Amino acid sequence: MKQKKYTYTILILLFLTGSNLYSQKMKNYGDLEVHTDGQIGLYNSLENDGYFFSNSGLVGFYGETYFNVSGVITPKLYDLEIANASNIFLNIPIVVSNNANFIIGDLQTSKVESSNHLDFTPTAFSNGASDFSKVNGFVKADVSDRFMFPIGDADYLRPLSAETTDINSEFTAGYLFEDSTNTYPFSNNQEVANINTNEYWILEGSNKVSITINWNDRSSIESITEDINQLRIVGFEISTSEWKNLGGIRNTGDLASGFLTSSSFIPDEYAAITFGVLPIDEVEQPKLPLDGYHYIISPNGDGINDFFVIEELAEFENNVLQIYDRNGLLVYEAENYINEFNGETGKSIAAIDRDSGLAQGIYYYIAAVNGGEFVLQGYLYIDR
Structure with a gap:
């Protein structure tokens, strides 16, 4: 029986490498496996009515023709690669147990409901998500610590980063560039004075979570406030049909771009999430808002700018340094920092390639001294 299964798998692989790969839908009715170092490239639609397991190999969606997976x-894959500028539509979920690598083109799902999604297991992560390649629809993830959902719409990556202390918590997230008040009406209340009507996120899950979302020029934050200290993450509470303040414990950036982190909440209690502003009399002024210097490091081992050095922190033993990427994902954290950061994350983060350092680009740093007595924040550029 084992020999028969092995032969059948080889026959399927031979079929996939033939000319029919480009010209017609691939149909799997049997038991297809991709073993160690094995690779399958699909250039047309997949209809999966049999078992399709990628135990330790790669399955890629390639080409220049729009197709779907039904x-x-x-399908339960190990590594998934997306390189199709015309996009791929999911009529069924796909599970990834190791890495989803985004190169060009989107995975699309229905935005009416979330049952068809890209599903990340607890050990899985993603690479390369950008405005040009992401999930335009829903992503599900089993989160034990932190995870960045590589979601957006047709034009922009608009990720949501989730952090939880509950083990193996399942969350599903999606993004819509639409006016949320068409479905979830807003009325001024004691907690929220106004909300952003350009965009909103959907997050599902029954465990407590803290989220980070970011705004850009398309968010038009300046249309609802002139003071980002007034900005909060807000959610439409299902039980009261009102928009509620979900907090803003970290606020970095300016009116043009930045990110904000919420307090902990249970997603299933809220139908939609976006940015809102507090009533003026509810805004707490920051203690000492200090703009720090902007830094550049080039961790190449030449002894020049290999480490992130903040000379001011040397005077304070009680400090905490946090570094975030441009999407608000915490990539580095240290107590009593002594200039040791060299571009390595130092954290187990499911959205980052664990075998390499942080990518070249712009990051934000926040250094808090004496329990938040004052805070320095600024930009850090990693040059590789």
Whole structure:
């Protein structure tokens, strides 16, 4: 029986490498596996009505033709690669147990409901998500610590980063560039004076979570406030049909771009999430808002700018340094920092390639001294 299964798998692989790969839908009715170092490239639609397991190999969606993934059985892949500028539509979920690598083109799902999604297991992560390649729809993830959902719409990556202390918490997230008040009406209340009507996120899950979302020029934050200290993450509470303040414990950036982190909440209690502003009399003024210097490091081992050095922190033993990427994902954290950061994350983060350092680009740093007595914040550029 084992020999028969092995032969059948080889026959399927031979079929996939033939000319029909480009010209017609691939249909799997049997038991297809991709073993160690194995690779399958799909250039047209997949109908999966059999078992499709990528135990330790790569399955890629390639080409220049729009196609879809359908069937009655969910494919469970190890590594997934997306390189199709015309996009791929998911009519069924796809599970990834190691890495989803985004190169060009989107994975699209229905935005009416979340049952068809890209599903990340607890050890899985993503690479390369950008405005040009992401999930335009829903992503599900089993989160034990932190995870960045690589979601957005047709034009922009608009990720949501989730952080939880509960083990193996399942969350599903999506993004819509639409006016949330068409479905979830807003009325001024004691907690929220106004909300952003350009965009909103959907987050599902029954465990407590803290989220980070970012705004850009398309968010038009300046249309609802002139003071980002007034900005908060807000959610439409299902039980009261009102928009509620979900907090803003970290606020970095300016009116043009930045990110904000919420307090902990249970997603299933809220139908939609976006940015809102507090009533004027509810805004707490920051203790000592200090703009720090902007830094550049080039961690190449030449002894020049290999480490992130903040000379001011040397005077304070009680300090905490946090570094975030441009999407608000915490990538480095240290108590009593002594200039040791050299571009390595130092954290187990599911959205970052664990075998390499942080990518070249712009990051934000926040250094808090004496329990938040004062805070320095600024930009850090990693040059590789």
